[in-house]
Amino acid sequence: VFDIVVxxxxxxxxxxxxxxxxxxxxxxxxxxxxxxxxxDGLMIVGSFASAATTxxxxxxxxxGAVWVGLAAxxxxxxxxxxxxxxxxxxxxxxxxxxxxxxxxxxxxxxVFIARTLTGSGNIxxxxxxxxxxxxxxADVPVLGPLFFQKTYATTWIVLGLLLLMWFVLNKTxxxxxxxxxxxxxxxxxxxxxxxxxxxxxxxxISGALAGLGGAVILVTYSGEFNGNVAGLGFLALAAxxxxxxxxxxxxxxxxxxxxxxxLANASQAEPALKVVPDLILKVFPYVITLVALVLLSKKSxxxxxxxxxxxxxxx
Amino acid sequence: MKxxxxxxxxxxxxxxxxxxxxxxxxxxxxxxxxxxxxxxxxMNLERVGNTLAMATPLMLTGLSVAFAFxxxxxxxxxAGQALIGGLVATSIGLTLGLPKAVxxxxxxxxxxxxxxxxAWLPGLLKARFNVHEVVSTIMMxxxxxxxxxxxxxxxxxxxxxxxxxxxxxxxxLKAAWLTQMFAGSYIxxxxxxxxxxxxxxxxxLSRTVLGxxxxxxxxxxxxxxxxxxxxxxxxxxxxxISGALAGLGGATLYVGYASSMxxxxxxAIGFDGIAVALLASNSPLGVVGSAVFFGILQSGKGFMNAxxxxxxxxxxxxIATIIYFAATSVLIERWFAHLSKSSKxxxxxxxx
Numbered sequence: 001v002f003d004i005v006v007x008x009x010x011x012x013x014x015x016x017x018x019x020x021x022x023x024x025x026x027x028x029x030x031x032x033x034x035x036x037x038x039x040d041g042l043m044i045v046g047s048f049a050s051a052a053t054t055x056x057x058x059x060x061x062x063x064g065a066v067w068v069g070l071a072a073x074x075x076x077x078x079x080x081x082x083x084x085x086x087x088x089x090x091x092x093x094x095x096x097x098x099x100x101x102x103x104x105x106x107x108x109x110x111v112f113i114a115r116t117l118t119g120s121g122n123i124x125x126x127x128x129x130x131x132x133x134x135x136x137x138a139d140v141p142v143l144g145p146l147f148f149q150k151t152y153a154t155t156w157i158v159l160g161l162l163l164l165m166w167f168v169l170n171k172t173x174x175x176x177x178x179x180x181x182x183x184x185x186x187x188x189x190x191x192x193x194x195x196x197x198x199x200x201x202x203x204x205i206s207g208a209l210a211g212l213g214g215a216v217i218l219v220t221y222s223g224e225f226n227g228n229v230a231g232l233g234f235l236a237l238a239a240x241x242x243x244x245x246x247x248x249x250x251x252x253x254x255x256x257x258x259x260x261x262x263l264a265n266a267s268q269a270e271p272a273l274k275v276v277p278d279l280i281l282k283v284f285p286y287v288i289t290l291v292a293l294v295l296l297s298k299k300s301x302x303x304x305x306x307x308x309x310x311x312x313x314x315x
Numbered sequence: 316m317k318x319x320x321x322x323x324x325x326x327x328x329x330x331x332x333x334x335x336x337x338x339x340x341x342x343x344x345x346x347x348x349x350x351x352x353x354x355x356x357x358m359n360l361e362r363v364g365n366t367l368a369m370a371t372p373l374m375l376t377g378l379s380v381a382f383a384f385x386x387x388x389x390x391x392x393x394a395g396q397a398l399i400g401g402l403v404a405t406s407i408g409l410t411l412g413l414p415k416a417v418x419x420x421x422x423x424x425x426x427x428x429x430x431x432x433x434a435w436l437p438g439l440l441k442a443r444f445n446v447h448e449v450v451s452t453i454m455m456x457x458x459x460x461x462x463x464x465x466x467x468x469x470x471x472x473x474x475x476x477x478x479x480x481x482x483x484x485x486x487x488l489k490a491a492w493l494t495q496m497f498a499g500s501y502i503x504x505x506x507x508x509x510x511x512x513x514x515x516x517x518x519x520l521s522r523t524v525l526g527x528x529x530x531x532x533x534x535x536x537x538x539x540x541x542x543x544x545x546x547x548x549x550x551x552x553x554x555x556i557s558g559a560l561a562g563l564g565g566a567t568l569y570v571g572y573a574s575s576m577x578x579x580x581x582x583a584i585g586f587d588g589i590a591v592a593l594l595a596s597n598s599p600l601g602v603v604g605s606a607v608f609f610g611i612l613q614s615g616k617g618f619m620n621a622x623x624x625x626x627x628x629x630x631x632x633x634i635a636t637i638i639y640f641a642a643t644s645v646l647i648e649r650w651f652a653h654l655s656k657s658s659k660x661x662x663x664x665x666x667x
Contacts, residue, residue, distance in 0.1 A: 037391075037449070087643045096389055096449050097642040100589055104635030108628045109337070115626035116341040231460070231581075234453050241450060282461040286454040290440065293451065297444040 008266045010150055011221070016258030018043070018216040018229075021158045022236035023243070023250045024165050025209030031169065031245060032202030033182040033195075033305040035095045038084050038102030039210045040233025042077045046211030047218045048110035049076030051123040051225035058126055066129055070154070070215050077211015078204045080106065085203040089196050092309030103233075111227040123225040125218065129153050154216045161209070166247040178202055182303035185310040195310050210236075238289040245302060257285040318651070319596040325647045326594065327608070330637035337632060338625055348625045355618025356611035362618075364500025368572050370610030371502075372397070374509040375564030376588025377606050379430075381597040382516055383557040387533025390554065392437065392452025393561040394585020395459035396430035400562025401569030402463050403429035405479055405576050408486025409471050415485040422486050423508065423566055430562015431555040433459060438554025442547035448554065456581060464578045471576075479576040488571035505567030510603070512560060517599035529553050561585070583631070590634050593641040609634055 022039055029036040036042075054069035061068065080102070087098035115121040129152050137148040169175040178198050180188035185195045213236070214229055239257055243249030264281035335345035356366045376393040383390035390396075404426040411418060437451035473480040488503040520526040531539040532549045540546045564584055569576050591609060595601030616630035640647070 037453070083639065087639070091643050091645045093642045093645065096391065097589070097593065097638065100391065100586060101635055101639035101642055104586055104590075104638060105632065108631035108635050112337065112626050112628035112632050113341070115628065121626070121628075231457055234457060237450070238454060277465075279461055279465040282464070283458045286457045290446070290451055290454050293446045294440060294444045297446060 004266075008262050009147075011266065012255070012259045012262040013147075013155060014152065014221050015262055016254045017152070017155050017158045017220070018213040019232060019236050019239055019258060020213075020251060020254040021161060021216060022210045022213030022233060023239040023254055024162060024247065025206035025213070026236055026240045027206075027245060027247065027250060028165070028169075028178070028202045028209070029206035030240065030306050031182045031303050032178045032199045033185055033303060033308065033310065034085070034088050034199050034203050035099065035307040036081075036084060036203065036206050037096055037099035037234075037237060038081070038106075039099075039206070039213075039236055040229060040231065041099075041103035041106030042081055042207050042210035043214030043217070043229045043233045043236075044106040044110055044227065045080045046073035046077045046214030047225050047229060048114065048123070048214075049073045049211065050215035050218055051125055052114070052117065054125045054219075055123055063127055063130070066125070066127065066219050069125070070212065070219065073211040073215030074208045075211075077214070078208040080211070081203050081207020084207070085200050088309065089199050089203070092311065095307055095309075107227060110225075114225065114227070121227060125223055128219040128223055152220050154220060158212075158216065162247060162251060169247065174198075179303075181310075182305055185305050185308075186312075189310075189312060195312075199310070235285060238285055241302075242285075242289045242292050244292075244296065256288075260284045318648075319598075320601075321651065322644045322647050323594050323596060323601070323605070323641070326637050326640040326644060329640045329647075330633050333636040334629055334633040337629060341625070343623060343625045348619055348623055348629070351619040351622040352615040352630070353611060355615030355622075357615070358618075359498070361498040361500045362614065364494075364497025364502035366607065366610045366614045367497075367506055368501035368503060368610075369614045370606040371505040371509050372564040372568040372572065372582075372584045373587055373591050373606040373609055373613075374602055375512060375567060376561050376584045377591025377595065377602040378509070378512055378516055378599060379557045379560035379564065380588045381592035381595060381599065381602055382520070382560060383553065384592060384597045385520055385533065386529040386549075386553040387536070388438075388441070388550070388553055388557070389449050390434065390452060390557045390561070391449050391589065392434060392455050392558075392585070393564070393588045394581045394583075395452070395456035396433045396558040396561035397565030397568065397582050397585055398456075398459045398463055399433045400426035400430040400565030401576055401582070402459075402466060402565075403562070404486070404566040404570045405471065405482055406466075408482040408570055409480055411486075412483075413485065418485045419488070419504075422570060423563065426562045426566035427559040428562070430565060431559035434554040434558025434561070435551060438551040441554070442550040456585070460581055463576065467576055467578045473575055477578050481574045482570050486570055487574060488567060489574075501572050503567070503571040505571035508563060508567060512563060513599045513603055516560070520599065525552075561588070564588070587634060590638045590641070593638060 022043055026036055026039050050069035050073035053072035054065045057065035057068055084098050084102050087093040088095040111121045114123055131150040131152055134148040177193045181195050181198050189195050217229055239250055239253040243253035260281050264278045267278060338345040338348045357363055376397055379393050380390055404422045407422050407425050433455055437448045437455060440446035440451050441448045467479045468476055471479040488505045490504050493502055528544045529549055531544060532546050536546045568584055591602055591605045594605035612630040612633060616627040619625055620627040
């Protein structure tokens with residue numbers, strides 16, 4: 001059994017990481033009071049931007065092009081999320097509708113441009129990020145093969161971001177203000193916090209992280225942009241809720257979901273895993289999120305003002 | 316009403332301008348693009364038929380979303396409800412060997428029931444546990460996606476691993492006389508189903524006690540409760556009706572427009588339905604108009620792609636942009652207010 005676990009563990013982690021970084025993005029946006037269901041679209045934008053950039057720069061930069069591609073994905077996600085920020089913060093538009101529009105524009109526009117570029121609407125990158133063994137740690141028994149052998153560099157970047165984001169959210173003035181904007185924007189406003197500015201920043205951070213999430217899929221396990229991210233943005237939303245809007249809760253939820261999805265995929269190759277029907281494994285994240293929502297409905301940790309436009313004059 | 320029409324039309328115009336911009340950006344001639352886009356949707360009887368066939372499921376999902384909006388609910392799960400409706404319709408159509416007069420009504424009723432069930436649960440969760448319907452219907456979308464993904468190959472596998480068998484004529488909404496009338500197009504009896512649904516919903520919303528209560532719950536559930544309306548029951552009913560409409564939409568897509576189901580895809584009619592409802596400002600009759608408009612874009616884009624180098628995704632891009640402009644319609648309204656302010660003197664204590 002351990003062999004099988006060791007075998008699928010790297011895949012589970014590879015699947016968890018883009019989910020994690022995207023859910024972290026969602027965390028920032030929602031804790032500031034802006035619901036962002038456009039995460040899926042922002043991931044698509046990131047995946048597209050990194051694919052297009054990597055392919056364009058590969059002839060001159062070689063393997064280094066991937067890193068520029070990742071940076072481009074962050075920038076593109078941040079830029080695209082401005083559409084959502086403008087609609088939901090400046091215009092007090094319905095945030096769910098605006099997010100839906102983001103998803104639809106991203107899915108259609110990126111394929112539109114990709115088709116103009118390549119003719120097929122898909123963009124393949126020649127080389128993803130390299131896989132490395134972490135020195136010393138890779139040789140530790142049990143843990144070494146599970147966590148430290150053949151790891152993607154992006155995995156460590158994202159875990160670093162997780163720590164950073166946890167710190168920013170819980171230990172800095174900015175984080176406190178951001179959370180205040182999501183719980184009680186009028187109190188924050190009265191205390192002199194620029195609610196709209198903070199929310200803008202939070203939405204842009206969510207766009208940057210979701211863009212990175214989409215790019216991570218591309219540079220690790222998919223290698224090809226094809227106009228969607230298999231609904232991972234919505235799965236990230238589920239992880240955000242199941243993790244109860246907390247960084248470490250999200251980490252747990254993402255790993256849970258990542259492992260379940262990997263089990264389902266791997267059971268085609270490993271007959272020993274056939275004990276649980278694939279369907280159960282695939283719908284598991286969504287069902288468990290619904291169950292969590294019901295169980296926690298009395299004491300949900302959802303940001304109280306999430307989804308509500310902020311109008312300074314309204315009480 | 317007139318103002319809403321004006322705002323809707325402005326969103327359409329802005330969306331088309333954005334589309335022209337993207338066409339020009341990729342080195343194409345927008346005028347030529349639009350000429351072929353609309354010609355592809357309306358050029359002859361066959362293409363008009365195809366446009367109407369494309370508009371049929373959009374009318375039903377648009378109606379589903381609009382109905383939910385009118386009763387204060389955001390049904391973002393029309394895609395999953397339509398998928399389940401289509402799955403139920405396909406399953407029954409492929410399993411029961413009955414004459415068309417019995418089978419087809421059964422297929423439609425089952426599709427509506429399937430969609431209703433898929434929305435009933437989020438309605439129940441909302442009513443009993445205050446779980447936001449946007450989140451729960453998104454989860455239900457993906458549950459529907461995977462249920463279909465594993466059911467079709469397991470029980471109804473067709474010539475490809477990812478496709479179901481073709482539904483028999485007796486379970487199909489296609490009718491020979493209608494197909495002939497429109498020179499062999501995809502148009503089918505679903506069009507009448509959706510038009511009847513539009514009328515029924517329109518009457519329910521504006522002429523019945525049920526509709527009044529549903530709207531009252533949507534405006535203010537506490538006030539409605541105080542007035543003696545069973546709020547929870549009405550939330551569940553509203554979601555179920557909305558889901559039934561989306562389920563019917565799925566039937567008109569999978570056993571009307573198409574004859575088989577593909578796995579691994581959430582039907583676009585779900586999210587496009589949100590666009591249809593928004594553009595119609597949630598009026599049932601407006602849904603017909605905006606569904607036909609989107610039908611033209613969807614059925615014309617293939618022809619445009621064949622005649623020019625413009626990728627067919629421009630159609631979806633335009634629809635998506637229109638939703639964004641509809642979401643930010645405050646801007647358009649402010650602009651109109653600004654125009655009318657400068658043309659006539661502002662009333663004291665002016666309206667917002």
